[in-house]
Amino acid sequence: MADENAFAACRKRRPRSHDAMLEDVSDLTRARLNEATQAWVEYEYNRKIHSEIGEAPVARFLKGPEVTRPSPDSAALRLALKIGM
Numbered sequence: 001m002a003d004e005n006a007f008a009a010c011r012k013r014r015p016r017s018h019d020a021m022l023e024d025v026s027d028l029t030r031a032r033l034n035e036a037t038q039a040w041v042e043y044e045y046n047r048k049i050h051s052e053i054g055e056a057p058v059a060r061f062l063k064g065p066e067v068t069r070p071s072p073d074s075a076a077l078r079l080a081l082k083i084g085m
Helices: 002-013 016-022 030-043 057-063 074-081
Strands: none
């Protein structure tokens, strides 16, 4: 029942191209819906020109300042996550 309510809410907001991508899926699960939505966002939405910003969201992100930081190496992670050993 909860899945049905979640799917109904998603269908109201989902773009038509997303519907076409899922129309032949007979056993649509939440996991499959999540996969399809992620693919749609990455390959379609983020690459099309956005009406408010005048460019594709991914292009806008790439033009912005670098805000990421490098991950620690695996030895540092092991040490940081060691609990009472």
